[in-house]
Amino acid sequence: MPVITLTGIGFAPGISLSSTILIFADQLVGTTSAPQTVALNNGSGTSLAITSIVTSGDFAQTNTCGSSVASGGGCTISVTFKPTARGTRTGAIIITDSGSGSPRTITLTGTGAAPVVTLVPLSLSFTGNQTVGTTSMPLPVTLTNSGNATLTITSIVASLNFSTSNCGNSLAAGASCTISVIFTPTMPGLLTGMVTITDNAADSPQIVNLTGNAIEIGPAVMLSPLSLTFDGQPLGSISAPKTVTLTNTGNAALTITRIDPSGDFTRTDNCGGSVPKGASCTINVSFAPKAIGTRAGAIIITDNAGGSPHVINLIGTGTPSGPALSLSSTSLDFGSQPVGTTSVAKVVTLTNNGTSTLAITSIGNGGDYAPPTNTCGGSVAAGASCTISVTFTPTATGTRNGAIIIADTAPGAPHAIALTGIGTDFSITPPPGSTNTATISAGQTATFTMTIAPSGGFNDTITTGCSGAPPGGACSVSPSAFTLNTTTKITITVTTTARSNAVPVSGPQGVPPHVAPRLDLPWLLWLLAVTSLGSLAMFGRKRASLAFGMTMLLALLCLGCAGGAGAPAPVGPTAGTPPGNYAPIVTASTSNGFSHSSPLSLTVK
Incomplete structure (x- = not known):
């Protein structure tokens, strides 16, 4: 089972x-x-x-x-x-x-x-004398990963006069490799260096110290110093010379083929064509800057010693002589700006760093940028500054480039300030398949759909509104506010008021409306006057008074009947939205006043 x-x-x-x-x-x-x-x-x-x-x-x-x-x-x-x-x-x-x-x-x-690096030995000394330009036998250094995780090796680098082989990129826990170090001296004397090992061990980088002694067979060149640095030197002038000593430390005469300066430097020397063993000569170097700023060069010595050509590195700083123009910024970025509107001004400071007055011929502009305003005038004194202000009014969407061009008397003229900005915009149109026209009867509601589309990277809060509603009507937009960064639909609603005809007020049921005769006050006064005069003429004063009283009573009765016995006057038509063609306007605007409008067409029957 x-x-x-x-x-x-x-x-x-x-x-x-x-x-x-x-x-x-x-x-x-x-x-x-x-x-x-x-x-x-x-x-x-x-x-x-x-x-x-x-x-x-x-x-x-x-x-x-x-x-x-x-x-x-x-x-x-x-x-x-x-x-x-x-x-x-x-x-x-x-x-x-x-x-x-x-x-x-x-x-x-x-x-x-964790990996742990163990080096044996921690230093190497190349015994004997190694001839300059030749390579020694390799000396080994054993690198052991005595930790319990893989050692990742980033680099194994030797300093000048020494070189190494490497152990690959990684070493397993408990494994070892051999670094071979060789000595190739480039100059005579006792030389020191190191091998630097960079890895993922906690004590990285690890160092192996190196020493070796080099001798020269034949001539050998030693330069002191190996480089020269010159302080600020005005354009058009030449510095006091600085000296480099060349010594032949070899055991044979040094033959010098050429000593060539480069860059903005000149030299004189007393070396001639050869320097006996153990002797020295001097090379004098001067600096004559041709431009403002850092200037680099070298003295290159071509000879018959090992390591030829030998180089003296040179560096100096050129300073202004006369006017010198500097700008706090050589470019201005205005970012996004709606088409047809003007940005806030941006300002660049111009400084004359030179030793004499800077003359300015013109400060002009180009592109969608207003002519710059400035406080510079026609000149700027040595050490003084002025400001240049410019605004951006894009005429189209997209990136709009321009420049401020400064014509002046400083080196490097004309000087330019690069200008860039992005024009943005939006539009209000009916969506595909829709129209901005409608026909309705009074009392009905018209609904329109429009789209607001950004362009040129427009991204801002939009407020919508509607004006021009027909009489007795109203116009509204939804949504009324939103952030516009993609095409958005809006709905416009236009309402109207119905119209009605005149309606007479009827009497009791089945009885036609009754309209009483209307007696006006002037007519009654005329009647009283005529009655009084006629009675006085026909009957005398006593009977005339009686007739006058009777007439007054009759007038009051007529006024009472005229005021209350008849039916009210007919009611007139309701004042609704009159028929006609109307053009409501929908508007979208930003908080800074940038706006677009689009008309609608509405016919009310």
């Missing part, structure tokens, strides 16, 4: 750990290992409160336990190892909780790994 073998990890009732010991493999010092995990299981039947989980040594932990573990639940503790030194490293995790057996301990151990 087949047998199936099963294995697993059982957790006894209570609180348990899947492991109480973690062992980490070798880990490079200063680096962090992959995590190992321990499971904590709560089989106690009650919730387990976690007070603390603490690590020690070169170890760290994270966990999913939180402040408690429910009955029947569990959590994991992840542990990493970051050794601070080579060799065995130990530590522990201490878990303090509310269960029996607390605190619980997980023992931790790991090995810190």
Whole structure:
């Protein structure tokens, strides 16, 4: 009968750990290992409160336990190892909780790994005398990686007069290699040097010190000093000479073929065509700068000694003689600027570093840049400064280049300040397939869609608005504000008000509207006057008074009837949006006033 073998990890009732010991493999010092995990299981039947989980040594932990573990639940503790030194490293995790057996301990151990460089010997001395220009037999240096990690070798470099072979790019733990060092002197005398080894060991770089003695067969050249430095020298002038001594330290006469200066330097010498053994001569060097700033050159000596040609390195600084112009900046970048708007001015300081007045003929410009303003006038005194200001008004999108050209009397004229900026813009148009026209009846709403598209890298906050709504209507835009850095759709809504015809007010149901005769006050006064005069003429004063009273009563009754007995006058038409063609305008603008508008066409029937 087949047998199936099963294995697993059982957790006894209570609180348990899947492991109480973690062992980490070798880990490079200063680096962090992959995590190992321990499971904590709560089989106690009650919730387990976690007070603390603490690590020690070169170890760290994270966990999913939180402040408690429910009955029947569990959590994991992840542990990493970051050794601070080579060799065995130990530590522990201490878990303090509310269960029996607390605190619980997980023992931790790991090995810190690091390469260690051992050099034998630490110095080399080439015995005997080595002829200048010839190569010695190699001397070995053994490099051993006595650590417990691979040694990575970056470079093995020898100094002047010495050279080496190398050990490759890496050396396994416990392995060795041989560095071969040879001595090839370029001059006579006791010479010293070193081999420098750069690697990933803690004490990198390591040094092997070198010495060797060189002799010359035939002539030998020794120069003192090997280089000259000249302080600031005005243009058009020549410095006092500086001296180099050439000594023939060999055992035969030195034949000199040429002594040539280069750069802004001149020389005189008393060496002639040859220098006897043990003798010396002098070379005098002067500096005559042809331009302002650092000037380099050399004296090149061609002879029959080893190492020919021999070189004396020269350096000097040319300073102004007369006016000299310097600028605080030779280029200005205005960044992004909306087309047709003007930037904030940028300023460059011009200084006359020379010894006499600088005359300025003109300061001009080109491109999308305003003619510069300046405080320089026609001249700038020696040691004085002035400012040049310029603004940028792009005429198109994209990069816009220009320059300020300064015509003056200083060396290097004309001088230029490079100008650059980027023109940006945006447009408002109907999207493809849409129109900016609409026809509606009064009381209806028209909706338009437009797109606002940036160009030239435009990126700014846009505020939208609408004006020119028809009478009795309104116009709005959504969204009303946003950052424009990509093509964005906006919706314009135009509302109108419906119109209505006149409506008469009816009387009681079934009874046509009644309009009473209207009696005006002037008519009544005329009636009273006529009645009074007629009564007086016909009936005398007594009867005339009675007639006047009757007339007044009749007038009052008529006014009362006219004011309240009739129906109200008919109501006129509602004043809605009149028919016609309207042109609302949608506008998009930035906070600094840069804006574009686009008209809409609306017909109201």
